Amino acid sequence: MDTMAMMKSMDMGEMTMDMDAMQECMQSLNACAMAAAMCAGSDMMHGPEMATCCAMCSNMVEMAQATMHMMMRPAGMNMDVMNAMMTACMTMGKACAAECRAHADMDEMCRYCAMACDDMVMKCEAMMASMSA
Amino acid sequence: MDTMAMMKSMDMGEMTMDMDAMQECMQSLNACAMAAAMCAGSDMMHGPEMATCCAMCSNMVEMAQATMHMMMRPAGMNMDVMNAMMTACMTMGKACAAECRAHADMDEMCRYCAMACDDMVMKCEAMMASMSA
């Protein structure tokens, strides 16, 4: 299954953006949602000291998914909404990465999740810089 | 099942906000997500002239759900993230309401959905005005 090829065939409607940047952004949002879902699932088995991590990662999953799905619905493309949602997603990504890095005894999930959040923030910045309406 | 009573018993962590405003906001976000889901489901059966409505309503569902769920995870409460997500949700709500109202032959679903979006935007404004960190 070549997801990248599938993404390239999407008709993105009237907004103008760098299609490669958007494809990389969608893949990074997806990787971030998966990493945060695994991190949250692991956090549940630990004590209350992982409560913030678990809650933030659970928020991250839904926000990354919603942002990615928005990019997959070209008929609803709207510059103001896209900017606001990507801003929210990046704000969450920074907070989630900081939280995951803060654990003294950070486990493997948290390290992966922080990296996935960082990458997502970077790819969103690149896509936002290329968008215009 | 008394959902309001259940909401009142939540421990909201360190952020300060008007709990009644947040409860009304969560209920309005939920009503908005349901109305938009029904509107999108109805739009699918119509022609391409409902494509924008269908896509925007589908986006609205995920954003309203994510915002509501964020309020239900007190351990992850973060003022910057909450502000950014509520701003995104309200931006979507205004665009979705405008789209639903634009149909000359607006059906009952679209009217309900526009009203639910308006109410959600109003309740989010009230909650945001009461928040501090």
Place this chain on the structure above:
Amino acid sequence: MDTMAMMKSMDMGEMTMDMDAMQECMQSLNACAMAAAMCAGSDMMHGPEMATCCAMCSNMVEMAQATMHMMMRPAGMNMDVMNAMMTACMTMGKACAAECRAHADMDEMCRYCAMACDDMVMKCEAMMASMSA
């Protein structure tokens, strides 16, 4: 916002079912998803003894939402899929209610959630009994 009135106006396609039973089922699925989301959000702040409850409630949220949304997409109605998804949702609801009831020091969230799961299972049974293709 009168969600019940909105539900009544949906065109449910070719499947035959009791529309009142389906409306009650959707409302119960929604209440169950909200209760389970709040229960999971509360569980995160407790110790590992709430890990199973948190994970099951998180599963419950997604399954109840998916089942409710499926009912809101009449164009995709399919008897085999609906039966299989409702069966999965009810299986989860029974397991989730049992878990929530098992806590010796059960908090208010768990009691609400168990009741919401029970009600959802009952309403799904009633709707399934009324369906035919």
Place this chain on the structure above:
Amino acid sequence: MDTMAMMKSMDMGEMTMDMDAMQECMQSLNACAMAAAMCAGSDMMHGPEMATCCAMCSNMVEMAQATMHMMMRPAGMNMDVMNAMMTACMTMGKACAAECRAHADMDEMCRYCAMACDDMVMKCEAMMASMSA
């Protein structure tokens, strides 16, 4: 980001299953959810003849995501629930693939989506065959 390595580090709790089969299943569920989301987003821009495809693909997204997330929450692992949810997901996958293949003028999205559904059904079968409680 090496998602496969991250998956391998998960603690899957008390259920016994082939971990390689589960990892392949999660990746296939994720690819299926992405393909179906893109297919639904594309369908919205076409006429009512794509209504069933759009609705089924939208259902597929939520069911594949819910099933994948359930596998990422080891604390909530339950054999009955997992069997029921995987059965529902596979039933949906078969119906969705059949619908996508039925379009005389099938577009590229539908072909990808049908392939992704087929692969997901196959990987779920392999994982289910390896599970025991």
